[in-house]
Amino acid sequence: MPRDYKKEYREYHSKPEQRRNRSLRVLARRKMAKELGEDTIEGKDIDHKRPLSRGGTNARSNLRVLSVAKNRGRK
Structure with a gap:
């Protein structure tokens, strides 16, 4: 279907x-x-250390750049 x-x-x-x-x-x-430039984050994910669903924010201290595989593979 x-x-x-x-x-x-x-x-x-x-x-x-x-x-x-x-x-x-x-x-x-x-x-x-x-902040980092388009080239730096191209092909990567921006990760919220504390997820938005649990009260995370877009504060710089809560954001990090991770590879797609690492970000989507973590729980």
């Missing part, structure tokens, strides 16, 4: 909390790109 992206957006991604979190992730990436 193919994935129903419209249903996913309607039921999950459009919720106010999820839109806020997505916005914070985008802003975190922009902040790090401005």
Whole structure:
């Protein structure tokens, strides 16, 4: 069965909390790109040491640059 992206957006991604979190992730990436340069973060993830779901913020002390494999492999 193919994935129903419209249903996913309607039921999950459009919720106010999820839109806020997505916005914070985008802003975190922009902040790090401005500080470190686009070339430095290209192909990498910006990690929130304390996740947004547990009260994390976009403070510089809460952000770090990790490889995609390392960031998405940690729990």
